[in-house]
Amino acid sequence: MSSNTSQPSQISSETSKFIFVETRGDLFNDAPADSSLAHCVSADFKMSKGIAKIFKKMYGTRGLFDQHKKVGQVATLPDNNRYIFYIITKKIYSQKPTKEDFESAINDLRKVCEEKNVKLLCLPRIGTGLDKLPLEYVHRTIRQVFDGHEMKMIMFYL
Numbered sequence: 719m720s721s722n723t724s725q726p727s728q729i730s731s732e733t734s735k736f737i738f739v740e741t742r743g744d745l746f747n748d749a750p751a752d753s754s755l756a757h758c759v760s761a762d763f764k765m766s767k768g769i770a771k772i773f774k775k776m777y778g779t780r781g782l783f784d785q786h787k788k789v790g791q792v793a794t795l796p797d798n799n800r801y802i803f804y805i806i807t808k809k810i811y812s813q814k815p816t817k818e819d820f821e822s823a824i825n826d827l828r829k830v831c832e833e834k835n836v837k838l839l840c841l842p843r844i845g846t847g848l849d850k851l852p853l854e855y856v857h858r859t860i861r862q863v864f865d866g867h868e869m870k871m872i873m874f875y876l
């Protein structure tokens with residue numbers, strides 16, 4: 719994957735419907751205001767470090783616990799005309815996700831995006847920092863799961 723800083727790099731064009739690009743930028747400053755956002759969390763919504771800590775500061779946790787979502791699922795907070803998605807990839811904050819749980823959660827993310835008719839989703843390089851998943855594996859999983867789904871996904875990196 720090229721890390722062209724001027725234009726988003728086209729990662730995938732497996733289908734004309736799903737567009738997946740990666741671009742340098744700060745998710746909170748550079749993502750379009752009407753884009754839904756997604757990031758990875760643990761089921762206890764500790765969000766004590768990393769980008770999750772910023773999400774917690776910005777959006778809190780109210781309304782997350784009573785959705786009773788489990789590992790491999792996605793909790794959702796509405797934010798004006800878009801959504802904030804909490805991709806639950808592990809049970810407690812001190813763990814690291816398994817690939818099986820990560821893939822289940824990405825499948826649920828697609829399902830939730832279809833249900834809520836999300837056409838633009840921005841996210842960081844989910845799972846690749848504190849959760850230590852390989853970037854290429856994360857890209858491949860996203861491409862496989864979202865293949866054929868009409869949506870644009872922009873992955874931001876600093």
Ligand SMILES: Nc1ncnc2c1ncn2[C@@H]1O[C@H](COP(=O)(O)OP(=O)(O)OC[C@H]2O[C@H](OP(=O)(O)O)[C@H](O)[C@@H]2O)[C@@H](O)[C@H]1O
Nearest residue numbers: 744745759760765767768769770811842845846847848849
């Ligand atoms: N503003 C910004 N714009 C764009 N990219 C940004 C950014 N800020 C950071 N990044 C980058 O985005 C990647 C993933 O950022 P992170 O490492 O945080 O997340 P992750 O998905 O690997 O891990 C999640 C678990 O970490 C915590 O769990 P703990 O409590 O620590 O156990 C949570 O609760 C989860 O469970 C890294 O490349 C960061 O540099």
